[in-house]
Amino acid sequence: MALPVYASPLERVWYFARLTICALIFLFLISPILVVIPLSFNAEPYFTFTEKMLAFDPEGYSLRWYDMLLTHPGVPTDVPRDASWWAQVWNEAQWVNAAKNSVIIGFFSTIVATVLGTVAALGLSRAEMPYRKAVMAILISPMIVPIIITATGLFFFYSNPCSVLTWTGLEADSCGRLAGTYLGVVLAHATLGIPFVIITVTATLSGFDHSLTRAAASLGANPTTTFFKVTMPLILPGVISGALFAFVTSFDEVVVVLFVAAHDQQTIPRQMWNGIREQISPAILSVATILVIVSIALLATVELLRRRSDKLRGVTGR
Structure with missing residues (x-):
């Protein structure tokens, strides 16, 4: 001002x-x-x-x-x-392969985190949902609890999920190891990204006019049509912002990868970690510079989406 x-x-x-x-x-x-x-x-x-x-x-x-x-x-x-x-670079260059793994894992973990986080935020935004504060605290706990604790828990669960499920009283006749698999890494990164999606979408829903959904229902629209035609277009900037945060969280994560990924599942942060431990090279600084540029671009996108969301919700003066 x-x-x-x-x-x-x-x-x-x-x-x-x-x-x-x-x-x-x-x-x-x-x-x-x-x-x-x-x-x-x-x-x-x-x-x-x-x-x-x-x-x-x-x-x-x-x-x-x-x-x-x-x-x-x-x-x-x-x-x-x-x-x-x-073509040889694409297939053999170590840093390029690490970048491909980071993008693939980040893409699928972002999809999982965005879908689950958006559904959770929609439920938490309803006033009639019981124990909302307790459920919210549990869902965002991965971003509060130290990452080393989360990684350790995921490692023990992924190493022998059958024993953990049996201990909790659930049926676990057929289950396989998730440690050392791409599915396990994707689910682990999605676990870390879901809280960011929940917080971002919940903030968007806080200014949502629910009379619009009631008006759609009064005109004969079913809940599915109401969601995709009314709710989703208005909260889409918040959903995309949460997805970008989830992608950045996955793209930058190294601790969980060290615990649950196999030795050949190298991501960019893990490759940087190995480079620092084994052979210190200024190439790490080059990767860091590229990551900074990518992060700035993503943050700029988030800010543009935030302004668009405020405009759609009628919020001015920001």
Whole structure:
């Protein structure tokens, strides 16, 4: 909000002090990103700024670490980069395979999390639902409980689901291990993404005008038609926002993958973890820079969807 012309001297001082404090907090939050991005263009295999980089010498900057993402470990670098070379990159490059796994796992876990989270939010938004607060607390617990505890629980359940189901008194005559399978990783990531979908969709439903659904019912629409023709179009920005948060959660997750995934199910965060443990390379900074750009694009999309949702719900002044 702009400073009014009739503001007192004290209000002017507080106004500029507040802007300064906000700028310092913003700088504190983005300073790690500001350091990582230029270091990813370092021509030397170091995690520090070299003298040439500080002097803005072009020889101190290079795209070699981005190129390594396409050529590590066995893709040749001294051959023409034609269609066959790109096919080899697609099939053999370690970082590319990790990116493919991250996208595939993130895509399917996002679908599962979005569907289940939206259904849960619709139920929690109804005033007649009993124990809403208790159910809400349980459903969002994966984002509150330390991730290491969730990962440990998923590991023991996935390793021997039959024993766990028998212990709870359920029939478990036929069940297989989920540990080390893509299905297990997808379900684990969906578990972490569901709370974000629930919170986002619930916030959207808080301003939803339920008289619209009653009007649709009075005109003869059944519940299914009412949902897809009336409710879903109005809450769609919130659903998409929750889906984006679920995808980012899956795309950035490493702890759960370390516990429940097989050794050959490498995702980008797990590949970065292995790179830090086994062979420290500035290529990790290149991946981090790409992830930052992707995250910024997703957050910008979420903000645009939020504004569209507010516009649809008649909320102004934001």
